[in-house]
Amino acid sequence: MKIAEPTIERLVQYHRLLERLREEGHRVVSSQQIGELLGFKASQVRKDLSYFGEIGKRGVGYHVERLCDHIVQILSSPKIWRIAMAGIGNIGTALLSNQSFRSPKLRFEALFDIDTRKIGSEIFGVHCWDASEIPVVMAERKTEVLILAVPARAAQSCVDLAISSGVLRGVLALTQGSFVVPDEILVVRVDIPAELEKLLFFLKQPEVIPG
Amino acid sequence: MKIAEPTIERLVQYHRLLERLREEGHRVVSSQQIGELLGFKASQVRKDLSYFGEIGKRGVGYHVERLCDHIVQILSSPKIWRIAMAGIGNIGTALLSNQSFRSPKLRFEALFDIDTRKIGSEIFGVHCWDASEIPVVMAERKTEVLILAVPARAAQSCVDLAISSGVLRGVLALTQGSFVVPDEILVVRVDIPAELEKLLFFLKQPEVIPG
Incomplete structure (x- = not known):
């Protein structure tokens, strides 16, 4: 279906x-x-x-x-998804602390950052590695999904590291940076400033009805 | 057009x-x-x-x-938008600190929270009021747009307060709570956990192509 x-x-x-x-x-x-x-x-x-x-x-x-x-039943998946997150700033932290994200279906396996104060620590119970270790750690932990919450300028290099792990299948992109992936990798983008821009555009032209 | x-x-x-x-x-x-x-x-x-x-x-x-x-030119608006934000947690803070949000077209006029440590303070240069003051402050400052970043359980009551200001025209909802507004108020929703669920659904059924 x-x-x-x-x-x-x-x-x-x-x-x-x-x-x-x-x-x-x-x-x-x-x-x-x-x-x-x-x-x-x-x-x-x-x-x-x-x-x-x-x-x-x-x-x-x-x-x-x-x-x-x-x-x-339609939405559910028989498996537990192993997830990695890159970029543990305000947005990343907000998600880690969000109850909707801590479901039994999702297992946060690894966090990545370049901030030496975060590297080596546990954040909401998940270990944070240096971003350069993305390929090795993602491969070891078989994390098929990457949540990308890094600054725009780091988006492509970070995704490239995740692709080189050989296990990446999908990216949830919360960054405003654009990046390219091979066709077989799925990307869902969430761009909050762009959503605000959309709302303001609707308000400017009230005859455009969303949906 | x-x-x-x-x-x-x-x-x-x-x-x-x-x-x-x-x-x-x-x-x-x-x-x-x-x-x-x-x-x-x-x-x-x-x-x-x-x-x-x-x-x-x-x-x-x-x-x-x-x-x-x-x-x-197509997207731009001749006016400066006056914006209020309710709920200054991790997500709210992430947005306030995001450069894409601090454009000359957007003027953050008021923040609202129920945390007494935040009320009365300036956060990223914007004053934070008690959420109960939403109707008065929004009316005074003519904030047509509300960014709603409150917990799910507070979504409806918070929107109701904003509606009672008489100036609200649009809501950017970053909360998982559902709420009802009159037809003339536009709502754009950003639900990050739902976007992750969507990505996982695509990964489960690879024959479904997003877009």
Whole structure:
């Protein structure tokens, strides 16, 4: 089953919302409610969920727990992901301390920095190495995923070191630096200043509707 | 001229890349090069740029400086945006210290937190108030944009305070908490744990190609 990127993005958001509704003790939820809470059209919600075989009952909605379990099953991975992070500044630290990042599915195996005060220390329980050791440590620890939180100017050299480990498969890029990778390596970019610029552009031209 | 959201996102990325190429002294760039550096197809680059009247010369490409100025003009806003930020934790601090955020187009007018050690202090030169003062301070300082970096549980109450200021027009949400706003308020969400989940989903099913 092939799923397009925007659908996956919405699935991740349905998942997060349903977990919250479950915690709050809600038993049913309508497509209208889901749409309103996430900023999607109800028709989009129905279309997405029916694609995965979930049909809400008219006038009742979806069973929160069942729908949540179903989406977890679609998103979930049988394996534990071994993750490395390069650049342990404010953003890197924010992520390491974020509960959503410390799930049993994710194992932070190694941190990398060039700051000698960080190298050799444990940060939130994870060892920090000198960035020059990226190839060896990533290979030893089989970290397929790199979270890249280094300054823009270090992005390419850091990614090149990770590629040379031979185990890298995906990069979550939180840096504003651009870099090139071979086709077989997946990159997801998060560029917060660019998102702000986008918001301001929408505000400038109110006739452009996001989504 | 109406521009769809994905196009705006790419424009922001073209802008960033062209600024870098200009700084590095490049005079021309081809659609192939732009595509490779940003991970888009060259045909997409040509289509986007021709929509704005930019036609590259076959075998030569685009004039970096002219193209950059043109995109700046499309993206730029005649006004200076007055910005408030709520939640001055690691993420908030990371943004305040990020150079891309300290542009002449953006004026950080107010910070808000509930931590008494932060309230009353200046953080990166911006005053921090108690979150309960959001309505008054935002109204006084006419901050149309709120960067929301509070814990998930505080998202809705914090946004409600900002809405009650009467001046709020847009929210950049960096929190995992969901919240509801009236239709006329624009929201752009950045959810880093969700982006990681998306990357892992792609890695699990390599036949799904992002983009």
